[in-house]
Amino acid sequence: MTGALLLLVCAPVTAQETPEQMRASLKSMVAAGHGKEAKAKYCNPPADPKLVGPCRVIDDDIATFENAEKSQIPQGKSLFNGGDYVRARNVFNNLKSEALQGDKQKWLGYIDRMEKGRAAFQGQRIDEAVNNLRPIASSGDGEIAGAKASANQMLDQLFQQQMTIARQKAGVKDDNALREASAALDAANKLKPGDAAIGQVRGQIQQMSASLHQQVPPPPPPSPVDPCKANPSAQGCVKQLEDAINTFYAHNYKGAEDQLSSFIANNRVTPRVEGLAYFYRGAARLSQSALNGKQEPSEALADFKEAKKRGLTPPGQAYVSPKVLTAFNKA
DSSP states (O other): OHHHHHHHHHSOOOOOOOHHHHHHHHHHHHHTTOHHHHHHHHBTTBSSGGGHHHHHTHHHHHHHHHHHHHTTHHHHHHHHHTTOHHHHHHHHHTOOOGGGHHHHHHHHHHHHHHHHHHHHHHTTOHHHHHHHHHHHHTOOOGGGHHHHHHHHHHHHHHHHHHHHHHHHHHTSOSHHHHHHHHHHHHHHHHHSTTOHHHHHHHHHHHHHHHHHTSOOOOSOOSSSSHHHHTOGGGTTHHHHHHHHHHHHHTTOHHHHHHHHHHHHHHOOOOHHHHHHHHHHHHHHHHHHHHHTTOOOOHHHHHHHHHHHHTTOOOOOTTTSOHHHHHHHHHO
């Protein structure tokens, strides 16, 4: 027994295929989808007289194999368009024919996009969903009508979800809620760029933001400019300061700032009146920054300091925003 094993191990190994091995290899290569490669290797010309017969019918064998695989493609397409991506992938992965590799890669690419797109849809990952589903949804390939409808449906559902969030948050008078509404609109715009509903809700957000940072005009203060009348050197200052303050309460903060700057520069008035002008100019500057989502400007705080130096007692919450009074007290 030992001697037989020794002879077996030591027997010379030849790389030359026997005719039977060549016939078997030819057959297996055709069955694996490599018929053209087998034909080139064994039949041009036949590598052995025993291969003449198989080589004579190899084109028929290749065609028969390809036709058998082609017959599976409609099933794969149907599974794909029906949303059964696992079984569809199995069908296309099993295509071995060299002539069908282009179709195989095309459909596997479609399947990959829909699988990733559906997972992103379920996970609410907007960017990933758009990147994978939109190429399917906008495709002109008539063979993927079912998948195209599914992709459009998922994109529309995501769009409606984001619009619902945006509409709900746009009605809340709170900066954080308005930021969330804007973020939802940005996501919705990725799903349906330029949709008219997006512009409508964005307008609501802007209106709510303006309302949030504006003061409701109260009745004119009973005597904010009366001290001006006591100063003989300030003829006409009452009207100028009244106009500036009324401009402020009309929410024209830039106009009020300009009028008050002119008043401060060009009128010699009592400290209290001058303090009132500094106060409203600071309030106008602070309101402009708040509307633009910026921090308190140093110029506004400087105005409040000047008003304090002149002994000003600011109007109450009935006349100005609590944010203005907070900034004044902090200055």
